[in-house]
Amino acid sequence: MSPVSARIHEAVVCTRDADGRLRSAPMGVRWQPGGPGGALQAVLMPFRPSTTLDNLLRERVAVLNLLVDARVFAGCVTGRRDWPSRAVAGDGHGPWPARLDCALRHVALRVAAVEDDPQRPRLRLDPVEDVTHAPFDGMNRAQAAVIEGAVLVSRLHLLPVERIAEEMAALQVAIDRSAGPEEREAWSWLLEAVEARRRRPVARPAAVTARGATA
Ligand SMILES: Cc1cc2nc3c(=O)[nH]c(=O)nc-3n(C[C@H](O)[C@H](O)[C@H](O)COP(=O)(O)O)c2cc1C
Incomplete structure (x- = not known):
């Protein structure tokens, strides 16, 4: 990890809902100095x-999951948010959200600072536990x-569904050439979601720009 990183890593953030249920959501994470003694945050x-933001502001803790099982990313955006999970120790002052079983690494995080914004607040979080569970086998085009x-x-x-379908079609070659069973299953859920939206178009809010939901 470089000390100052503009690079965004795609992770899955686990938080606790108000009723204690686990909430998993894919989110981009950047690492920047600013913690105690210049530590990375x-x-x-x-x-x-x-909902993840609401949970973070209420409970002040999250567990970041670094993982390569593409089904979790595809699942969380297609209504399949419940993935096997297990407890973490965190800093011993819980309750902590669980981490996902398939995480290669998890980092337990405490909210250190919140820069509020009506559209996109920025949260800085201190790592309090960082555990590697499994090796990383290398990059894979289909996962990307x-x-x-x-x-x-x-x-x-x-965004218009036809534009999304076109961009998905351009990605199909990586699936055809490099996918294993997990990536094929994940891809099938994404294609189903696009097809379902084609059959059930919704009116888009006029004020929303094409920037969409992520960085
Ligand atoms: C790879 C990936 C990265 C994402 N990054 C972000 C992000 O940084 N911020 C965000 O608000 N949504 C991001 N999203 C979209 C959220 O995961 C999605 O809107 C989710 O439903 C949000 O759940 P929540 O309501 O619990 O926040 C990302 C989605 C994917 C697939």
């Missing part, structure tokens, strides 16, 4: 409205394509 930028597809599907309420 995680920077999250959820768009309002966001699923991430892109999942971002597009998360914008189905903002």
Whole structure:
């Protein structure tokens, strides 16, 4: 990890809903200095409205999951948010949200600062536990394509469905050439979501721009 990173890593953020249920949401994370002694902090930028943001502001803790199972990214944006999870120790002062079983690494985070914004607040979080569970096997084109597809599907309420379908078609080659069973399943959920939106178009709010839901 470089000390100052403009790079965004796509992760899955776990938080606790008000009733204690686990909430998993894909989010981009940047790492920047600013913590105690110049330590790196995680920077999250959820768009309002966001249940994950509400949970973060209420409970002040989250667990960041770094993972390569593309089904979790595709699943969370297609109504499949419940993934096997297990407890973390955090800093011992819980309650902490669980981490996902498939995480290669998890980082337990405490909110250190919130820069509020009507559209996209910026949260800085201090890592209090950082555990690696499994090796990273290397980059895979189909996983990257699923991430892109999942971002597009998360914008189905903002962008014309035909534009999203065209961008998905351009990603298909990476799926055809490099996917394993997990990426194929994830991709099928994304295609289904696009088809469902084609059959059930919704009126888009006039004020929303094409920037959509993520950085
Ligand atoms: C790879 C990926 C990255 C994403 N990054 C963000 C992000 O940084 N901020 C955000 O608000 N939404 C992001 N999204 C969209 C959210 O995951 C999605 O809107 C989700 O439903 C938000 O859940 P919430 O209401 O609990 O925040 C991303 C989606 C994907 C697939």
